[in-house]
Amino acid sequence: MRIGELATRTGVSPRAIRHYEKAGLLSAGRLFNGYRDFGDQAVAEVKHVARMIRLGFSLEEIATFPACMFTDGAAALCPVALQAHRDKLEEIETLIAELEERRDRLLATLKAAAQQSAQAARVASRDQEANGP
Amino acid sequence: MRIGELATRTGVSPRAIRHYEKAGLLSAGRLFNGYRDFGDQAVAEVKHVARMIRLGFSLEEIATFPACMFTDGAAALCPVALQAHRDKLEEIETLIAELEERRDRLLATLKAAAQQSAQAARVASRDQEANGP
DNA sequence: CTTGACCTTGACACTGACGTCAAGGTTTAG
DNA sequence: CTAAACCTTGACGTCAGTGTCAAGGTCAAG
Numbered sequence: 001m002r003i004g005e006l007a008t009r010t011g012v013s014p015r016a017i018r019h020y021e022k023a024g025l026l027s028a029g030r031l032f033n034g035y036r037d038f039g040d041q042a043v044a045e046v047k048h049v050a051r052m053i054r055l056g057f058s059l060e061e062i063a064t065f066p067a068c069m070f071t072d073g074a075a076a077l078c079p080v081a082l083q084a085h086r087d088k089l090e091e092i093e094t095l096i097a098e099l100e101e102r103r104d105r106l107l108a109t110l111k112a113a114a115q116q117s118a119q120a121a122r123v124a125s126r127d128q129e130a131n132g133p
Numbered sequence: 134m135r136i137g138e139l140a141t142r143t144g145v146s147p148r149a150i151r152h153y154e155k156a157g158l159l160s161a162g163r164l165f166n167g168y169r170d171f172g173d174q175a176v177a178e179v180k181h182v183a184r185m186i187r188l189g190f191s192l193e194e195i196a197t198f199p200a201c202m203f204t205d206g207a208a209a210l211c212p213v214a215l216q217a218h219r220d221k222l223e224e225i226e227t228l229i230a231e232l233e234e235r236r237d238r239l240l241a242t243l244k245a246a247a248q249q250s251a252q253a254a255r256v257a258s259r260d261q262e263a264n265g266p
Numbered sequence: 267c268t269t270g271a272c273c274t275t276g277a278c279a280c281t282g283a284c285g286t287c288a289a290g291g292t293t294t295a296g
Numbered sequence: 297c298t299a300a301a302c303c304t305t306g307a308c309g310t311c312a313g314t315g316t317c318a319a320g321g322t323c324a325a326g
Contacts, residue, residue, distance in 0.1 A: 056189025103225045168303055
């Protein structure tokens with residue numbers, strides 16, 4: 001597909017998509033007339049990048065562990081590719097660990113908030129009783 | 134404490150701290166000589182802001198729910214903050230899930246490759262025998 | 267053939283989160 | 297008294313991520 005369709009299907013502007021491509025996060029073929037030609041996986045890729053950015057990763061950061069996002073196809077035959085796959089796997093797990101840390105921090109914040117509001121509710125109802133019947 | 138101490142205790146630069154204050158995320162008193170004067174809670178506040186930023190929140194986003202993040206109780210009175218946190222959390226979990234899927238696919242690929250190479254080894258050794266002693 | 271929608275590259279503009287430098291006041295150490 | 301270390305405000309610089317505009321090629325519809 002061309003860049004416009006990819007843009008509408010991902011909700012990411014063509015400008016941003018070109019930017020991602022130039023940053024090496026996306027690879028596009030070219031049509032005879034010079035137009036970029038994206039495969040279907042590009043939709044997932046772009047969404048993925050957008051999500052990473054919303055999470056506070058820079059394009060450069062994303063570029064350090066991106067191989068996994070783009071080339072997880074079927075090049076498992078030669079040992080070089082095999083090692084590459086193992087490296088990618090390691091990178092993915094590092095990334096997952098990092099994300100889980102972020103997630104846990106968020107969860108902790110939410111939990112603390114819940115506790116506080118419960119506490120507030122208890123105090124409120126106790127005050128209610130004191131002033132009530 | 135003054136800005137320098139706060140900076141060393143939080144690992145955040147004085148410049149950034151002034152930036153946070155100007156953005157309304159921090160409140161500081163003033164000493165007789167005009168120097169900023171921060172209380173002990175400021176350490177936690179600054180660290181909190183830094184953490185939020187690392188999580189991908191902008192100062193403006195953070196500024197929409199500042200008081201309730203730090204003051205006792207009233208977290209429930211700040212649904213904006215909670216919802217923002219839940220949204221981030223959701224994004225992170227989507228990303229983690231996506232990555233885990235890719236990781237699993239990679240693992241499967243590696244496993245298949247290992248089987249294939251084992252198979253190849255068996256074939257090789259059988260050929261060896263056939264041609265051998 | 268023209269119009270309009272879509273594509274290209276390139277360049278400049280803006281925003282956010284700072285870094286950095288300037289020009290100066292304050293405080294402590296020697 | 298002076299130097300060093302800290303503080304102030306203000307202004308300009310930077311980098312990333314995008315918007316936007318310019319100048320032009322491509323292409324399907326009328």
